[in-house]
Amino acid sequence: DTAVSQTPKYLVTQMGNDKSIKCEQNLGHDTMYWYKQDSKKFLKIMFSYNNKELIINETVPNRFSPKSPDKAHLNLHINSLELGDSAVYFCASSQGGRFNEKLFFGSGTQLSVL
């Protein structure tokens, strides 16, 4: 009964491939996010959706495309994977609102591009 679940947990793929990571939350939250933790361990926001609407879009290559079919799901599709895309990707959700940005994170997807 995981609150924020993302799949797959591990993803190993070749350069140039296209892959997707799925995320679902059962908390009834309005806002969902994708974060990337790179090799230097920084957690950086990539995208945020509120009620299926994109509200934060950081400087991310346009090979990364988020899709939110409904407010409980936020998927991340990555085209033409590159070595530098190797990282841990975390999905998160929050109830939203000022001073209410307590994020609930999924357990992460370790992406390795060979």
Add this chain to the structure above:
Amino acid sequence: DQQVKQNSPSLSVQEGRISILNCDYTNSMFDYFLWYKKYPAEGPTFLISISSIKDKNEDGRFTVFLNKSAKHLSLHIVPSQPGDSAVYFCAAMGSNYKLTFGKGTLLTVNP
């Protein structure tokens, strides 16, 4: 451009003693601060938060102190327990609702 800095990559304390984790920030527009704890192979989990109108917030064994003039916050864990061993992330937010995280501090509590 690290707006949130955790200068100690690791900290080791004895069980029962106090753990103090520090965090500095550079952006004066930040007005809400949070601490997250992360175990290996898991996502970060929320621990405690503080808004800029306060200088202290306490929740059980965890207390966060905020010094706005110094742009510094700290997390105190008393008493420390072996189960507290994890990576602790400091995070800050301004009016743009974006959370900016530090690199984390690995806390090891020795029995």
